[in-house]
Amino acid sequence: MSLATVDTHRFRQVLGHFCTGVTVVTATADGVPVGFACQAFAALSLDPPLVLFCPRVTSETWRGIRQAGGFCVNVLAEEQRDLSRAFGSGGGERFTGVGWTPSPRGHPVLDGVLTWADCAIEAVHPGGDHDIVIGRVAALGECRDARPLLFYQGRYTGTAKSSPYDPPDPIWPRPDDWI
Numbered sequence: 001m002s003l004a005t006v007d008t009h010r011f012r013q014v015l016g017h018f019c020t021g022v023t024v025v026t027a028t029a030d031g032v033p034v035g036f037a038c039q040a041f042a043a044l045s046l047d048p049p050l051v052l053f054c055p056r057v058t059s060e061t062w063r064g065i066r067q068a069g070g071f072c073v074n075v076l077a078e079e080q081r082d083l084s085r086a087f088g089s090g091g092g093e094r095f096t097g098v099g100w101t102p103s104p105r106g107h108p109v110l111d112g113v114l115t116w117a118d119c120a121i122e123a124v125h126p127g128g129d130h131d132i133v134i135g136r137v138a139a140l141g142e143c144r145d146a147r148p149l150l151f152y153q154g155r156y157t158g159t160a161k162s163s164p165y166d167p168p169d170p171i172w173p174r175p176d177d178w179i
Helices: 008-015 060-068 081-088
Strands: 023-029 032-038 041-045 050-053 070-075 100-102 108-110 115-127 130-140 150-152 155-157
Touching (some): 023 060, 023 108, 032 060, 032 108, 050 070, 050 115, 060 070, 070 108, 070 130
Antiparallel strands (some): 023 032, 041 050, 050 130, 070 115, 100 108, 115 130, 150 155
């Protein structure tokens, strides 16, 4: 059975209905901080602790991160839309005016993020016009009490503030299935 050709515009439109968090993946390459905004990020495994992200194969920033051998995933807070825009744009010095401190492995942890994960590159697999990068988590940041920045249907959004009077969500029948 052959697969039908899928229209790229329609593919983007359909997958735009899947809400994602927004991260900035950073590294220090040749002593210079590099980074880019990334929606294609996910937890992969608890044991061992693995994450993945998917950069465009042609990305110069990805080349620097790959050369560095590791990266830091910065999870953005709802009020960090401008930071996401700066790191999502091509060219220019993305770190101008951006505060950061080095992670334990020396990669930039951006000021004000919800949390972060410092990782070593474990494997890289081809995935069409993107690479699938698997990282082994080496260190984790503290979690800030704020709401996440989300991306849905081509726009930034956030979560609604939950009421302390709302009942907790039901527990999944098999919590071991979820990270």
